[in-house]
Amino acid sequence: MEQAKVNARLMGLLVDVVTIVLVFVLIYYVCYAIYGHTVFVKDTAMYYEALVLLSWLSALLFAAEYPVRRLTSFRQDLYIVLRVNALGLLIFGAASFILKAHSLSRLFVALFLVSIVLCMSLNRIVVRWMLATLRGSGWDSRTRLIVGDGSLANTYLSKIEEYPGTGIRVLGFVRAGKLANGLAAPCLGDISNFRDILAKHPVDGVVVALPITDPLVQQVVDECKLQGVSVEILLDEFSSLINSSRLVHGMGVPRLFISSIPHTNVALVWKRLTDIVISALALIICLPIFAAIAIAIKLDDGGPVFFAQVRVGLRGKKFFMYKFRSMCVDAEKKRKELLHLNEMSGPVFKLKHDPRVTRVGRFIRRTSLDELPQLWNVLKGEMSIVGPRPPLPYEVDEYDYAHRRRLSVKPGLTCLWQISGRNDIDFDRWMDLDMAYIDNWSYLNDWKIIVKTIPAVFKRTGAS
Secondary structure, three states, X not given: OHHHHHHHHHHHHHHHHHHHHHHHHHHHHHHHHHHOOOOOOHHHHHHHHHHHHHHHHHHHHXXXXXOOOOOOOHHHHHHHHHHHHHHHHHHHHHHHHHHOOOOOOHHHHHHHHHHHHHHHHXXXXXXXXXXXXXXXXXXXXXXXXXXXXXXXHHHHHHHHHHOHHHOEEEEEEEEOOOOOOOOOOOEEEEHHHHHHHHHHOOOOEEEEOOOOOOXXXXXXXXXXXXXXXXXXXXXXXXXXXXXXEEEXXXXXXXXXXXXXXXXOHHHHHHHHHHHHHHHHHHHHHOHHHHHHHHHHHHHHXXXXXXXXXXXXXXXXXXXXXXXXXXXXXXXXXXXXXHHHHOOOOOOOOOOOOOOOEOHHHHHHHHOOHHHOOHHHHHHHOOOEXXXXXXXXXXXXXXXXXXXXXXXXXXXXEEOOOOOOOHHHOOHHHHHHHHHHHHHOOOHHHHHHHHHHHHHHHHHOOOOO
């Protein structure tokens, strides 16, 4: 089996090398057709050709991986392709600077980079499709033995049926409890006889479908190690947290840091950079709108233009959130008199036809223009473009413990609540949407929310 893996990796490397050479030749002739002459000067042609090819071949040797496709998704393949080509471009750029190779066509390099990323990705898609087709027909199958008979085992079996292209065949399961739970696989015996069962039924791997805290897990792993059988441990709700964890070695004590949110350090950097760029550009573009709203507020009642309110941000830290003032100057004092009219469930106060709202305030609230000054909060780093709305301190005091999880991420201008009806949905649904955002966060999902916010603002859905 190990030799087969080595052969597969060598074959993958060979395919990538051939792809790089073929794409190089193709783009060379494309650029020749565009320019009407050779891309490289005759005397230096071999020098430039070698520089490009060696840069990308070096990147393959340093950064390429060929994981077992039976156990991984295309996302990992795509990450490897992007990593290899980013390194290839970096090596080429550094080498060009050092060797002063400045006359190489930028169009050639750009077309080559884009084409090689597409072709290497296409290679992997084709290989995955071919392997899935062959394995689905019974070729190159792998056998598994399941230890456990609960919901984890059932989930694993259902996924095997759902993805026949993995070529995994389950021989049976080993009962870990007193009674089997009716798995769609033969029962080979009890966990107490696991050593004999493993020796009697040679398999390519054992799948442990037990809670990670179960003491039997260590026993099974030790026995598999003894008999030279690979082990897969299915992750339950607790052990799945390891997926968003990292190993740290500070103070000389190695330990596993488990995050409560699915944000990686790299993802947080991208999110922050996006916040800075969008908020800075928006503040500049919106300056005329700021001026118009400020004049309108002053002409309406002569009070202050901005309203600063204490809100609770990331990890419970308080900050001043800025808005265009849309209510009368003494609105905070009058809130207590209106509490009995609250139209929102939970600790949040919302009133559709709030008498404290000024004439200008009605317009800027309906159009969400009152929120624009929060772009300054975003630029300062107190808020993000996308995230749960920052709560008031008294609201946090009345939160259930589960609701406090909203404070584990930076608050934002918009989130799932804003694109799902805002004031038209109740407090519990609002909290559910925020938890869903946190649990399923991704950089791409942030952009989807930003795009969906634009029509929601124009439709004024749930705004008051």
